[in-house]
Amino acid sequence: MTPHTLFPAPAGMLPAPGTVTLVGAGPGDPELLTIKAARAIGAATVLLVDDLVGDGVLGYASPQARLVHVGKRGGCKSTPQAFIEKLMIMAAHQGETVVRLKGGDPFIFGRGGEEVEHLRAAGIPVQVINGITAGLAGLSSLGAPLTHRDRAHGVVFVTGHAKPGDKGTDWRQLAATARDARLTLVIYMGVSHADEIERDLLTGLPADTPLAIIQHASQPQQRHAVATLGTLTRTLADEGLGSPAVIVVGDVVRGIAALHQPQAETQAQVQAA
The missing domain is CATH 3.40.1010.10 (Tetrapyrrole methylase, N-terminal domain)
Incomplete structure (x- = not known):
C-alpha cells in the first residue's frame, strides 16, 4: 500500500x-x-x-x-x-x-x-x-499529585525505550538528580527494561522509595499497583502488569496510601470494638 x-x-x-x-x-x-x-x-x-x-x-x-x-x-x-x-x-x-x-x-x-x-x-x-498525558492522568486517577510542596519540587517525564542506536537514559545520574532535587520521575515505555531501570535507580534512591505502576491509565480496564523501587520488577511479574503502562517513582506516591489510611483505621477500630 x-x-x-x-x-x-x-x-x-x-x-x-x-x-x-x-x-x-x-x-x-x-x-x-x-x-x-x-x-x-x-x-x-x-x-x-x-x-x-x-x-x-x-x-x-x-x-x-x-x-x-x-x-x-x-x-x-x-x-x-x-x-x-x-x-x-x-x-x-x-x-x-x-x-x-x-x-x-x-x-x-x-x-x-x-x-x-x-x-x-x-x-x-x-x-x-x-x-x-498518561503520566498525569494515571497518578491523578489514584488521588496523588505529581508535585507537592513537601514531597516533590518538580517532575521529570522520561522514556524507558531508547531510539535504536541511542544509549538511552543514564538512570544512575537521573537517580542522583531526583534525590538531590526532590523530583518525581514519570517513566513511559519502561516495562520491558524494568530490571535495568530498577537496578540503576537504586544506585541513587533508597529501595523503599514508593512507586506506582499504572496500566491503561483512565480507561475502564485500568489496573495499578503501589510498591517500592526495590520491588519494581517483582511487582510487575506478581501483578501481571504490562504495556502500555507508566511508572511513577517518588514520595508523592505516599499520598495514595494516605488516602486509604483513615478508612483502614476506622475498620480496624470497629473490628476491635
Whole structure:
C-alpha cells in the first residue's frame, strides 16, 4: 500500500492546499479530550490514528471521514514513521483536512516534534492541540499529585525505550538528580527494561522509595499497583502488569496510601470494638 492508493489524486483539477493538525487524544477516556481537540476531530476529512487512541475518542469523528490506523507501540510491529509522514503530506497536498490523532500529548513522546519539522519543510500548515498525558492522568486517577510542596519540587517525564542506536537514559545520574532535587520521575515505555531501570535507580534512591505502576491509565480496564523501587520488577511479574503502562517513582506516591489510611483505621477500630 502506498500513499497514492490511500489518497488518489482528483481528476481534472488541482486541490487547494490542506492542513494538518496534531491532536492529543489524551490517555483514552474520551471525556478527557479538550473541546478544541473534539472540534478538530469532528472537522477532519482524514484521521491518522495511533493504536493507543481510545475507541470512544473516534466517536467524535465525522461519519464521512476516512480513518487510517497507523499503529505505533513499543515492542510491537509498527507503521514506519517515514510512511506516516508521507501520508500526512500527500493528504494535505490533495486538500484534505488531516488530523494526526495521538494517544496522550503529541509533544510528550509522541514524535510530534519530528512530524512538525517534516510538515513545515514540505510547506504544509500545521498546528498542535495538546492532550492530557498518561503520566498525569494515571497518578491523578489514584488521588496523588505529581508535585507537592513537601514531597516533590518538580517532575521529570522520561522514556524507558531508547531510539535504536541511542544509549538511552543514564538512570544512575537521573537517580542522583531526583534525590538531590526532590523530583518525581514519570517513566513511559519502561516495562520491558524494568530490571535495568530498577537496578540503576537504586544506585541513587533508597529501595523503599514508593512507586506506582499504572496500566491503561483512565480507561475502564485500568489496573495499578503501589510498591517500592526495590520491588519494581517483582511487582510487575506478581501483578501481571504490562504495556502500555507508566511508572511513577517518588514520595508523592505516599499520598495514595494516605488516602486509604483513615478508612483502614476506622475498620480496624470497629473490628476491635
